[in-house]
Amino acid sequence: MEKDEARTLQSLKAIKIGIYGNIVLALLKIALGILGLSISLIADGIDTIADVVKSIFVYRAVKISSRPPSREYPYGYGRAETIITNIVGMSVIFAGILIFIESAGDFHKSQAIGMLMIVGAVISILGKIALSAYMFKIAKKFNNQALLANAKDYLSDVFASVAVLVGGLLVALTRISYFDPLASIVVSGIIGYMGFEIVKSGIPEIMEKNENSKMIEEIYKIVKDTPYTFHPHKIRIRKLGPYYLVDMHVELPGQISLKKAHEITTYIEKKVKEELKDVREIIIHEEPIGNGKDEW
Ligand SMILES: [Zn+2]
Numbered sequence: 001m002e003k004d005e006a007r008t009l010q011s012l013k014a015i016k017i018g019i020y021g022n023i024v025l026a027l028l029k030i031a032l033g034i035l036g037l038s039i040s041l042i043a044d045g046i047d048t049i050a051d052v053v054k055s056i057f058v059y060r061a062v063k064i065s066s067r068p069p070s071r072e073y074p075y076g077y078g079r080a081e082t083i084i085t086n087i088v089g090m091s092v093i094f095a096g097i098l099i100f101i102e103s104a105g106d107f108h109k110s111q112a113i114g115m116l117m118i119v120g121a122v123i124s125i126l127g128k129i130a131l132s133a134y135m136f137k138i139a140k141k142f143n144n145q146a147l148l149a150n151a152k153d154y155l156s157d158v159f160a161s162v163a164v165l166v167g168g169l170l171v172a173l174t175r176i177s178y179f180d181p182l183a184s185i186v187v188s189g190i191i192g193y194m195g196f197e198i199v200k201s202g203i204p205e206i207m208e209k210n211e212n213s214k215m216i217e218e219i220y221k222i223v224k225d226t227p228y229t230f231h232p233h234k235i236r237i238r239k240l241g242p243y244y245l246v247d248m249h250v251e252l253p254g255q256i257s258l259k260k261a262h263e264i265t266t267y268i269e270k271k272v273k274e275e276l277k278d279v280r281e282i283i284i285h286e287e288p289i290g291n292g293k294d295e296w
Pocket residue numbers: 233234249250287291292295
């Protein structure tokens with residue numbers, strides 16, 4: 001499976017680049033935040049450190065997901081990505097709450113230096129946009145949910161750094177240092193919202209939501225074009241990491257031999273896998289014509 005291997009290798013490379021890039025950005029922001037006495041810049045830096053930790057988890061998830069199905073996990077390891085997506089989302093929400101509490105307690109003692117906040121925020125914005133764009137590209141290319149969650153998380157940091165930038169500008173212009181913890185509270189809100197979005201994005205997969213009407217239509221068409229087969233129904237598609245598992249019912253003439261019936265369904269299975277590249281497995285329940293007329 002060459003395609004799988006390319007997916008894994010490129011995804012892992014993207015995550016590694018993300019990790020190194022974030023370490024540099026985080027250290028820069030925290031250093032500038034300490035020098036500039038800015039809680040929002042430090043909060044932004046801590047969030048980036050959290051990203052590094054999460055990226056390490058995602059790295060593991062991609063590695064685990066790429067394992068072939070085994071006796072212990074006969075459906076493969078694709079769900080590892082879904083699990084990690086949720087852990088990432090929850091931890092982002094948690095980081096948002098922590099930063100909110102920190103900033104609220106900092107209102108009275110803030111003495112932030114606006115200029116350093118601006119410098120830190122601008123570096124962070126440029127760095128994060130570059131990392132996020134790169135990761136989005138790889139995630140879309142390989143339909144990788146965990147990587148997509150990671151890319152979204154990077155993007156949330158861009159908004160966070162924009163808040164720090166605005167805060168820094170206001171501090172520099174007005175000399176009122178309250179704008180620093182205020183920016184920090186905005187940062188915490190953005191982080192919390194992004195975490196919520198990430199958790200939400202993993203739910204349909206866990207709940208096996210029917211989100212694949214286009215695929216179902218294509219499967220209908222394949223069955224319709226297959227001789228002897230009628231009334232495909234109960235087509236169900238579940239997503240397992242990057243792959244899909246399909247099961248369905250079809251009606252066949254009652255008098256044909258089991259051998260023939262098996263030939264027909266094997267043909268459909270082959271055809272579906274050919275036309276829908278991400279379908280890993282398909283199971284077909286056969287029944288005589290008319291038997292499934294009341295089923296959807
Ligand atoms: Zn049926």
